Amino acid sequence: MTNLHSNPQRLIEQFLLGQLTVEEEKELLNWIDNNPESIITLKKEQNRLRSMTSLYTSKTTDKQWNRLLAQIDTKMPIRRKKTKKLRLFIGATTIAASLVAGLFLYSTFSEDQQNVKNTILTYNSVSTSLGEKTSLILPDGTKVNLNAGSNLRYPSSFTATERKVELSGEAFFDVVRDENCPFIVKTQALSVRVLGTKFNLEAFPEASAINTTLVSGKVILEKELNHKMVSLAEMKPNERVIYQKNDHKISLSTEKYIDQYIAWKDGKLVFLNDPIEEVAKKLGLWYNVSVVIQSEELKKLHFTGTFTNETIEKVLTLLSVSSPIDYKINDNTVSEVNSSKRQIILTSR
Secondary structure, three states, X not given: OOOOOOOHHHHHHHHHOOOOOHHHXXXXXXXXXXXXXXXXXXXXXHHHHHHOOOOOOHHHHHHHHHHHHHHHHHOOOOOOOOOOXXXXXXXXXXXXXXXXXXXXXXXXXXXXXXXXXXXXXXXXXXXXXXXXXXXXXXXXXXXXXXXXXXXXXXXXOOOOOOEEEEEEEEEEEEXXXXXXXXXXXXXXXOEEEEOOOEEEEEEOOOOOEEEEEEEEXXXXXXXXXOOEEEEEXXXXXXXXXXXXXXXXXXXXXXXXXXXXXXXXXXXXXXEEEXXXXXXXXXXXXXXXXXXXXXXXXXXXXXXXXEEEOOOHHHHHHHHHHHOOEEEEEXXXXXXXXXXXXXXXXXXXX
C-alpha cells in the first residue's frame, strides 16, 4: 500500500483515476479528516491531471472528484461497500477543532463543486461555410465529420451521466461506446440518443425533414412532449429514418446502398436516382453556388452519378451529357444575406 505521507501525490493520482483499493481509500479519507489543508493538495493534483490531456481525460478525474464531494456531504464511504466505523473518545477541545475543520472542508468542497459545474457549462462551437467541411474529436474521443453549412455546439467536458451536443446542419458521428453515459445529439426538432455507434444526421434548419442514417450500432430518435422525452423510432444498421417537421410523420426504410448518404465525409458526391431538386441542393452545398431550376419539366428528372474532387464545371458537363439539361454559369456573384456566390441556371433541352 502506498504511504500517503511519503508520497501523497501518487495516492491522490491513483484515487482520481479510480485505481485505489478499499484500504487505500480508507487511508485517504483518514488523511482528509485529519488534515484540513489536504483539499488544496487534492485540487492541485486534479488540475495537474487535467492538463495532461495526452494521458488522462477530465471526465475521469471529475467523476472521482464528484464521488469525493458526495462522501463529504453525506458522510458516507466513497465506495459503496460498507466499512466499520472507528469510534474514538475525544475531548471537547478536539471536537471543536474537528467541527471547525469540517466546516472548512465543506465550504471549500462546495465551492469547488460549483466550479466544476461552471466548467461543464462552458461550450465550444465549430461551424463550416458553404463549400467547406471539417472534422473534430470531442472530449470523450467521439469523431465527428461536419458537412458544409453546419454548426456543432458541445461542452468542453462531458458530465458523468450524459454526453449532449447540438447540431444544426449535417454531421457523421463515430461515437465512443459508454454504457453508463449516453451520447445525445439535439437538433431543432428532435434528439438522437446512442451509446456507441456510427450514424449520419442531416438536420438543416431550413429543410422540411430531418434524415438519420445508421451505419452500425443502435440509435433511438426522441422528441420532448409535455416536458417528457418520448421515443419516436428505434433504428437498426442500414436503416434510414425521415422525420417530417410539419406533420411529425416518420418513414423508416432499409437501405441497400447507404454510401450515397455518408460518402460526403470521404470527399465523394454520390447521387442514386435522386430528384434533380435534391441534386441542385447538394451542388449548392458542396460548391457554394446558387442553383436555379428554370423548367418544371426538369423537376421530373432523376440523376445517378458519383463525383470525387470534380469541379462544378465537370459535374455540370456530365449532368448535361446524361440528361436533357442545359446549364449556364453566371460568374457575376449573387448577393445573399451573409455571402456572395456564383449562379447556376438549369434549363431543359
